[in-house]
Amino acid sequence: MARIRTGKDGSRKDVIVKAAAALFHEKGYKAASMRDLAESVGVEAASLYNHIRSKTELLHDICFNVANLFWEHISKVETSDAKPIEKLETLLRFHIRQMIENFQEVYISDREWRYLADPYLSNFQNQRRNYRKRFAVIIEQGIADGEINKIDASTAVLIVLHAVSGIESWHRSKHKISGEELEENMITILIDGLKK
Amino acid sequence: MARIRTGKDGSRKDVIVKAAAALFHEKGYKAASMRDLAESVGVEAASLYNHIRSKTELLHDICFNVANLFWEHISKVETSDAKPIEKLETLLRFHIRQMIENFQEVYISDREWRYLADPYLSNFQNQRRNYRKRFAVIIEQGIADGEINKIDASTAVLIVLHAVSGIESWHRSKHKISGEELEENMITILIDGLKK
DNA sequence: CCTACCGATCGGTAGG
DNA sequence: CCTACCGATCGGTAGG
Numbered sequence: 001m002a003r004i005r006t007g008k009d010g011s012r013k014d015v016i017v018k019a020a021a022a023l024f025h026e027k028g029y030k031a032a033s034m035r036d037l038a039e040s041v042g043v044e045a046a047s048l049y050n051h052i053r054s055k056t057e058l059l060h061d062i063c064f065n066v067a068n069l070f071w072e073h074i075s076k077v078e079t080s081d082a083k084p085i086e087k088l089e090t091l092l093r094f095h096i097r098q099m100i101e102n103f104q105e106v107y108i109s110d111r112e113w114r115y116l117a118d119p120y121l122s123n124f125q126n127q128r129r130n131y132r133k134r135f136a137v138i139i140e141q142g143i144a145d146g147e148i149n150k151i152d153a154s155t156a157v158l159i160v161l162h163a164v165s166g167i168e169s170w171h172r173s174k175h176k177i178s179g180e181e182l183e184e185n186m187i188t189i190l191i192d193g194l195k196k
Numbered sequence: 197m198a199r200i201r202t203g204k205d206g207s208r209k210d211v212i213v214k215a216a217a218a219l220f221h222e223k224g225y226k227a228a229s230m231r232d233l234a235e236s237v238g239v240e241a242a243s244l245y246n247h248i249r250s251k252t253e254l255l256h257d258i259c260f261n262v263a264n265l266f267w268e269h270i271s272k273v274e275t276s277d278a279k280p281i282e283k284l285e286t287l288l289r290f291h292i293r294q295m296i297e298n299f300q301e302v303y304i305s306d307r308e309w310r311y312l313a314d315p316y317l318s319n320f321q322n323q324r325r326n327y328r329k330r331f332a333v334i335i336e337q338g339i340a341d342g343e344i345n346k347i348d349a350s351t352a353v354l355i356v357l358h359a360v361s362g363i364e365s366w367h368r369s370k371h372k373i374s375g376e377e378l379e380e381n382m383i384t385i386l387i388d389g390l391k392k
Numbered sequence: 393c394c395t396a397c398c399g400a401t402c403g404g405t406a407g408g
Numbered sequence: 409c410c411t412a413c414c415g416a417t418c419g420g421t422a423g424g
Contacts, residue, residue: 030226162362166354
């Protein structure tokens, strides 16, 4: 009879993925070695391979966890009956909070996805392109409704998403401003820049 | 008697630095090998070392070329007698144009500087911090003059500088918008977001 | 500018 | 989970 202990060693793999996120953020995916990772987990490098298939798999897990999170969120926002400008603010606040609370994973999915290997690389790029298009549609609805300034929607998406990634610098510096203040400041500047 | 051809092989090194910028942008500093670089220049890897000292030196040259360029520009802007909001627009337009025309170098100096080694790494970080502080001072002057919305100046700097780096995505995509249109769109959104 | 080559380190496997 | 180890590749040097 099999033991009650089922096959799931999920918790062990989770520890490795979390450690990988911290390491990839700190050193960059290419510069981070599996020996670094093993040391931070507290095992020998070879032992990692009982829980994961490859270094790439770790990057893949991190990037798609983040992509799916934002994907699910925008799906909920789209079906709400809020006005476009409100939807935009909801999306933006979610981005800001994720960048504050979950920033290692988000950072990696923003900056290091290009080291993904090719079936996954294309999937990731498609998902990303799709997300931005849906984001732009909401802005275009706001323009059509006369709530948002008449600007190129995809330029606005570019600006807004990259602006949020600036929170990385906030994390690096000893921040004199709290996360809440940062969020309100960002919302003010970005939403006012778009509003008519 | 020495030939007229003086010792300056500056042009040869320039070719290597340019090729390195293209390669570091395409693959990332760590993932780009000196053999890749040699191939793109058309020589064997060992031959590169007659013109450069190390891989790090290439990164160093690229990062400080860019940092010095922005440094000189902000120095000129500071001494002009324009109003703060106009200074801000001048700075922003310079950032946007550099990101459009000179984007490989600027991208590397934005994203890959962390692979610099330590005497240079600290210098670079200091220069960067100093630049952002001077940028923030201009915003604060605009707030004091009542031209600019009352927001945290360093958050505004963060947003604005990172927003501009979004032009990287514009380069990657087959752009439907011209550089000029992109510039005007960015200026509209960002300056309106700051204006009172 | 090239050939030849170095020591270090990489991701990953075999076998227990 | 460990020891032992692999082939590949890295940045860089010697010597001409």
